[in-house]
Amino acid sequence: MEETYYMQWLQSIHHLSGKSARKVLELYPDPGELLRDAREHWEQMFSAGQGKILWERIQETRSLQDMQEQYEKLMEKGIRFVHERQKEYPARLKMIPDAPLGLYYKGKLPGAEGLTVAMIGARDCSEYGSYVARELGKYLGQRGITVISGMARGIDGISQGAVLEAGGESYAVLGCGVDICYPSSNRNIYDILVERGGVLSTYPPGTKPLGSNFPPRNRIVSGLADALVVVEARLKSGTLSTVDMALEQGREVYVVPGRVTDRLSDGCNRLLRQGAGVFLDPESFVEELEESCFLKRISPIKEREKGISMERSPGEEGRGMNREKLPELSAELLELWQALEYEPRSVADIREHVKNTLSLQQCSTGLMQLVLLGHARQVFSGYFSKV
Amino acid sequence: MYSTIISGALLGVNACMVHVEVDVTSGLPAISMVGSLGGEVREAKERVMAAMKNAGLSIPPKHVTINLSPADLRKEGTAYDLPIAVAMLEAFSFFKQGSATDILFLGELGLNGEIKPVRGVLPIVREAAKQGIKECIVPAANAREGAVIPDICVRGTESLEQVLCFLLSEGEEREKLLPVSRVSIEELMQEGQEANENDFAEVKGQEAAKRAAKIAAAGFHNLLMLGPPGAGKSMIAKRIPGIMPPLTLEESLEVTAIYSVAGQLGDRSLICQRPFQSPHHTISAPALTGGGMRPKPGMISLAHRSVLFLDELPEFQRSSLDSLRQPMEDKKVQISRVGGNLIYPADFMLVCAMNPCPCGYFPDRNRCRCTQPQIKQYAGRVSGPILDRIDLCVELQNVDVLSLHEAKSGEDSASMRRDVERVRAIQAKRFHGKRYRFNGDIQAADMDEFCSLGQEEMRCMEKLYHELGLSARSYHRIRKVARTIADLEGEERIRTPHLLEAAMYRPAQEVWKA
Structure with a gap:
């Protein structure tokens, strides 16, 4: 148990990377020794700044007793801690460069078995992005595939919400302490995650969601998964930094293609051009993933060789996103419905796309009818989108 | 002596x-x-x-x-x-x-x-x-x-x-x-009616907004226009007084008296055109509602019987906007002083304009990079009680230069005014003997008398209520606006399409929440 107290204490020191923490462990296997040692030693071993931080913490912590108390306080709050020497520590995480020494969590930890997928994307996503995230999340949830994400606004939260709604398992890696729900608008997701999945963080409880905390947590998101799906990303975005981490960690990266005119898909399309996997529909994505993970497991070194064939494999017919059935509607409403997109469109725009000449009023009332029937959504006063 | x-x-x-x-x-x-x-x-x-x-x-x-x-x-x-x-x-x-x-x-x-x-x-x-x-x-x-x-x-x-x-x-x-x-009063009135510089025919595209403006003018409903910069919000607002029926002599004297008291008559002898007031957003509460050390009518009284246009609504000070609440209910401003009370009439139609988000381009996500909380916060800057008094909300589209050349000019002011006058005539008959004169002012107690719904319409309203999560207030508002739409269409009874169209114009506050 003493080891766990020690590990937790080290993990709780802000700005101490996994690497440095391991160095400390190596030099001072016994925490008592560490507490007794003089400051000069520290400053020689670490950079002046890090040495100082460590020294200050040592000054605060007088004895082993303090370390234990600190740990027990966490337990009382329902917050767990796992470190790399314990067998519960996620196996996938051990493989990544600069793996954290330990993790704080509420709920459960992701298991080593079964496929695990990380879903990430823009916070201020489009209707298209949120649709894909919802559909994929739902599918993965139904298939029992674990989904890792960051519980952020937009794609992250939408996918996790969809997974949980479909009865699946999901884990969130936060950029703040696990006791803080950030953003607070995702409170409902947070609560269910704590019940049915888990909320993880490398930051000690009480840490505020500072902007600088998020890039480092991204490596945990990708590190916990077998593959990463990017749903929507702008050219300059935090999402792309996660992709870099994932590639460094040797994770599969899949990208949802978007229209070349959509700025929110620019990042995605760029990744596709660089050779990322193409996400077309949930079924083939999972099939492909299962195959590659299986191959990896039997021959991790061997490159995946897969012939490209133009023929569709059996069962591929009728697949793809957005293959929804035409709703049963009157001819006029149906035409209006077909003119709708997942992107909000103005009434005037929709009217132009309808072959029959409808008056503006007919168009508006028809669209409102679709809203009432649950086939459309009024995004803004005069803007409608498909549901 | x-x-x-x-x-x-x-x-x-x-x-x-x-x-x-x-x-x-x-x-x-x-x-x-x-x-x-x-x-x-x-x-x-x-x-x-x-x-x-x-x-x-x-x-x-x-x-x-x-x-x-x-x-x-x-x-x-x-x-x-x-x-x-x-x-x-x-x-x-x-x-x-x-x-x-x-x-x-x-x-x-x-x-x-x-x-x-x-x-x-x-x-x-x-x-x-x-x-x-x-x-x-x-x-x-x-x-x-x-x-x-x-x-x-x-x-x-x-x-x-x-x-x-x-x-x-x-x-x-x-x-x-x-x-x-x-x-010669006749001549003045005649001149005033002819000297209408701004015509709706100059507004290209934006048919939805023009339609909303017509409904608003017909029923004296307050209107909120949302849209990106340069879409033509002010252009539309400026043209609204022009589609209202011309001032009667009595109204004209009322308006002229206010301008005379405010010392803003200049060399005019009688104001025969409905005035258009568009105060800057830095305006103080007393300047808006009237008052001051030597009381003078404020902007809302200068907009009496016409349009008060507040451009860039979220930029207005909250205290200024909140000071509009009482006058909007009472249609007059009461200024209380130790020496006695002054009353300035202020029966105006409120037309507001604002960007839907800080950058103005929402929901066009290719151009708008505002975050959801930013958008909410921006909308939240508008005083809730003011939004509560707005019956119609319409979003203007971004117009590109090409379509400006192509677009038909659509309806002109004269034809819109004919429709408005027709609806005003219906209202004059309907509200004979009532304290108010317009559909926009129908009181909740009189709702069943003037905005009665058939069985089918009731069902539609119920559906709307549940699907859109309406509040009781917006429920009434939709019925009032539907009344005006039905009048415009020349229908005695409110029908389902009227309700649906009215529901589309419900103020953005609720849409924003979603």
Whole structure:
């Protein structure tokens, strides 16, 4: 148990990377020794700044007793801690460069078995992005595939919400302490995650969601998964930094293609051009993933060789996103419905796309009818989108 | 010697008669003024004395007492200069006693004896006519303004000497010295209606917004326009007064009186076009609703019977916007002072415009990078109670240059006004004997009487209520707007399509929440 107290204490020191923490462990296997040692030693071993931080913490912590108390306080709050020497520590995480020494969590930890997928994307996503995230999340949830994400606004939260709604398992890696729900608008997701999945963080409880905390947590998101799906990303975005981490960690990266005119898909399309996997529909994505993970497991070194064939494999017919059935509607409403997109469109725009000449009023009332029937959504006063 | 001259005081946009009394006695030479006088009225004696001297009139050193009666009414403004001068001239027997009886005098004096324009001539002359006074002498610059009142002769004067000459002469000669100012009300009204510079035909595209503007103007509903910068929000707002029915003479006099009191009439004699007021967003609450140390009508009164346009709504100070709440309910502003209460009418249609988000391009996600919390916060800057009073909300599209060339001009103001006038006529009949006149003002208690729904419509309304998560207030609002739409379509009863269209225009507040 003493080891766990020690590990937790080290993990709780802000700005101490996994690497440095391991160095400390190596030099001072016994925490008592560490507490007794003089400051000069520290400053020689670490950079002046890090040495100082460590020294200050040592000054605060007088004895082993303090370390234990600190740990027990966490337990009382329902917050767990796992470190790399314990067998519960996620196996996938051990493989990544600069793996954290330990993790704080509420709920459960992701298991080593079964496929695990990380879903990430823009916070201020489009209707298209949120649709894909919802559909994929739902599918993965139904298939029992674990989904890792960051519980952020937009794609992250939408996918996790969809997974949980479909009865699946999901884990969130936060950029703040696990006791803080950030953003607070995702409170409902947070609560269910704590019940049915888990909320993880490398930051000690009480840490505020500072902007600088998020890039480092991204490596945990990708590190916990077998593959990463990017749903929507702008050219300059935090999402792309996660992709870099994932590639460094040797994770599969899949990208949802978007229209070349959509700025929110620019990042995605760029990744596709660089050779990322193409996400077309949930079924083939999972099939492909299962195959590659299986191959990896039997021959991790061997490159995946897969012939490209133009023929569709059996069962591929009728697949793809957005293959929804035409709703049963009157001819006029149906035409209006077909003119709708997942992107909000103005009434005037929709009217132009309808072959029959409808008056503006007919168009508006028809669209409102679709809203009432649950086939459309009024995004803004005069803007409608498909549901 | 004693003399009394009639003048008038403003009470809000109304007036009452004031008698200027002058008494001259022997004693130590002095002039004392009494009668609850404001600072500028007190200063009148200096102006009067200098003006008389410079007009070549020498005043003997006597003890002069000047009283403005009723003495408990607070007197303000500079319009008492001329009546005081005339009363003194009479008291000193510069002209025959009784020559100035039954004539109302108004005007500010310059030190050289010239007479300068004053505020509020129209309401005072109107009150004088009501009291049976037959003749007024007002500053020349205000003569046309007073002349619109029937049954009273209004003469404009430029100097004190002219006035004295007038009072010294009689009969025909008087008419030659200061001719009665005349205006043709019919001509003015005609001109006013024709001089409509802004036409809706100039607004290309934006059919949805034009439709909403028409509905709003027809039922006197308050309107909110959302849209990216440069989409034409102000352009549309400016054209709304032009599609309302022309002002009636009675309304015209009401509006002119307010402008006269505010001193904003300029050289116009009668305002025959519905005014359009568009205050800058830095406006303070008193400037918007009226008030100040010397109370003056605010922007909302200047927009009486017409449109008050608030562009960039979220930039307005919350306190300014909140001050609109009471006047919007009461259709008037009450300004309470120790000296008494003033009432300015303020029956205006509120038209607001704002960007949907800080950058203005939401929901076009290719251009808008505002985050959801930012958008919410931006919308949250608009005072909720004001949004609650808005019946219609419409989003304008971004127009690109190409489509500006291609777009049809669509409906013009004249045809829109015909529709609006038709609906106004229906409302005039419908609300005969009610306190209010427009669909936009239907009270919740009268909802069933005027906005009754059939079975099918009831079901639609219920569905709307549940699907869109409406509040009770927005439920009523939709019915009111549907009433106007039904009137526009020429239908006796509200039908489902009317309800659906009205629901589409429900204020963005609810849409934002989603």
